[in-house]
């Protein structure tokens with residue numbers, strides 16, 4: 321199955337023209353498999369020993385200690401290792417590992433993951449916090465909520481408190497409570513399209529991306545309310561659509577811009593792009609230029625990230 325025509329048309333307008341064909345090809349081939357060590361249960365040295373015993377060739381990811389790449393052909397064998405069953409590793413795309421790195425929670429902080437299931441980023445946040453402090457994880461969808469709980473348990477997370485609730489209600493319930501907030505927003509998941517998996521694209525439409533934008537705006541307002549003055553909020557999506565990225569951020573800055581700044585994001589690879597300055601009739605707040613759009617390769621998925629800071633009163 322090929323990519324939706326309307327999606328290709330929009331990509332023409334979003335990504336750099338000279339990279340468009342290379343980017344579109346990344347949706348065709350299976351990606352390299354990446355995973356990271358769960359530092360709550362193991363260490364890079366221990367995991368590498370287990371990979372060698374299992375005879376799984378791996379490559380270290382230069383910019384992230386404890387993260388690895390293997391061929392898709394070896395994925396099944398990886399999932400049959402004791403390390404996998406014992407929750408000593410977590411299979412995750414590199415783009416998803418970048419988000420906790422940028423939010424950079426510290427031990428003993430209060431942290432909120434506002435759209436948490438299945439929990440890949442929550443697990444990494446817990447590891448970075450060394451299972452200390454307070455980590456709230458919110459997920460309203462029942463089935464996904466229980467998957468999140470199982471993942472946290474398997475991976476030895478003890479500082480997380482899980483809530484089956486709508487993220488839009490959290491800001492009013494917990495005003496100015498958190499030092500750091502991760503908002504990995506529900507989105508149209510365009511970066512997860514795979515032409516060999518038609519289901520990955522079957523629910524997509526431009527209309528849906530625009531509808532999701534409304535939910536993302538409400539979630540951003542809720543996250544703003546829940547953030548302590550001086551606290552940091554990371555907004556991210558796995559969508560390319562400006563309606564789901566620049567536009568909800570512009571909406572937030574229009575309402576609370578006097579209390580917010582954006583912070584530059586430095587990434588250790590080249591396949592990135594600055595956010596758009598405008599889309600259709602919308603001209604975006606200049607502060608959004610500090611965000612980044614990760615462009616997909618054979619290893620990393622497309623992603624959009626913006627780091628905001630709430631000013632001290």
Ligand code: SAM
Pocket residue numbers: 416434435436437438439440441442458459460461464485486487488504505506507535539
């Ligand atoms: N952060 C997760 C991870 O790394 O594993 C992935 C999160 S996924 C992109 C977005 C999640 O938001 C989905 O699990 C979805 O069910 C959830 N969601 C949908 N509506 C929501 C809402 N109103 N409030 C909070 N979460 C919501």
